Amino acid sequence: MITTVTMNAAIDKTYYLPAFPHGKVSRVRQYLAAPGGKGINVAKVAAQLGAEVTASGIVGGMNGEIIKKQLDDMSIAHQFVAVEGESRLCLNIIDEETGSSTELLEPGPVVDNRALDAMVQTMSALARTSKVVCISGSLPAGAPADYYIRLVGAAKKEGAYVILDASGDALRFGLQANPDMIKPNEEEVAALLGTGIRDEQELLRAMEDLLREYRMERVCVSLGGAGSLTVTSQGRYRAVTPPIQVVNTVGCGDSFVAGMAVSLLKQLPAEEGIAMAAAAGTANALSAMAGSVDPDTFRRLLGQVEISRM
Template sequence: MITTLTLNAALDKTYYLQTLSIGQTNRLRDVHIEPGGKGINVAKVLHSLGLEVTAGGFIGGNNGKVISALLQDRGVGHEFIGIQGESRTCLTIIDNEREEETEILESGPNISSEDWEKICHFTDAAAKKSTIMTLSGSLPQGVPADGYGQLIDIIKQNGSKAILDSSGAALRYGLEKAPFAVKPNERELKQWLNKETLSLSEALEAGKMFIQKGIQYVCLSLGKEGALFFTRDEVFHVKAPVVNAVNTIGCGDAMVAGLAAGFYQNLPARDVILLAAACGSANAMMPQAGQVALTDLEELRKQVVVKKIDNILS
């Protein structure tokens, strides 16, 4: 089984407009509501791939009830820790005319020390029965800065494999615990390196440093430059196919789902990154985050270009 953790779950609302007019009245063409948060998006994609998955984390209030009900409707297994606060709402505005996406994200509820103890116990139990566990997204208020690091320790102690996808201090502390795999994007990598720009050679050096920390697999998603995928022995440069993108929100989460699925199925490294890249592209073709069409996925996997880079780890 695969378990995904979303410590800052959200009710995702997507507003579709012909064009967004700042300071004026805007009338929607359409609206869509989804259970969200990065780990929940991962779980939805894994469910679409036909894999056994449980979405875990924190939910609270009326939004939490809606998140749970929507996952139930979609048949996605879930087991959340209920909290006193209200799960956040995250708004994405799609401007069709400009082909732009604007995100407005609430910060989320405060997590008590008692709630944190509960999620640690949940992680301990889940790791005993899960081959893979994913840790995705921001840390809500009240969670220790090294929260992901603590959970990675628990996961590893129980023989499971942790995949980390976060940013800032949460990523930095998590990296020190050497999770099984990490997936920083370009913005997160620049933040970690304290750089305003990032060259391909600098990204290659960063990936090498992650491997030297004891992380077994590193996927760096670099926007137009594609992605770099590191194992202990090999590095691959990956170019995803060009698609007619409808909504790029959640593409990174879909990539994490592809990584988790590939590792879960014990695929060779090249096939793991092929699947992850195809999942990211397939998500971009769908109107909501955390969705892939299997027919798109199979065709896209054939179009992903993977080239091995020699000698970088020597």
């Protein structure tokens, strides 16, 4: 089983407008709504790829109940910690005239020590029956910056393979618990090592430094439309994805993580796992909804991803 953790779950709404002028009334032509937050996006895509998955994290209020109901409708198991306050709404406004995307992200509820302790207990229980645990996204208000040390540690203690997809201090502290895989961007790699990165070779060496320093198995960096780079103890890999007409970029990184998690669940070789991750991220870019992959599109793209050793 795969378990995903979203500490600040959300309802994601995407509004499509013919145009989005500032300071004027705009009428929405179409909108989509779905449970969201990075970990929930991972759960949705992993389920679409045929994996058994449980979504966990923190929810609150009526929005939290809606999130759980929507996951029920998707036949995705869940085990959340409930808190007072309302889970957030995240709005993505698509201006169809310019193709631009504007995101408005609410802060979400404030959590207390009771909820944080309960989440660690929930993590331990779920990790006992999970091969892979994906901890994704930002921390809610009230959680200390080093909280992911506790969650990563709890999951690893139970023998799960842990993917940590976070940024800033949450990632920096979380690394101290030695997750098995991280997916930073180039700027985050540089910030973690306190150094500048001038070219791809320096980026690869920096990824290898992180791999050794924190005793990880994989470090992946997305290159957007140019694919991705992955460093493992077995070597360096480049994934090149086919050119596409992008519909939506929100959730592509989460879909990448989902593809990797499914490959780990299936115990596939590194090259096949990287290809699955790249194909899932690209398939999400062809969907209007964040964290949504059409299985047929995924399979078609999987055959077009090129993996090379470096």
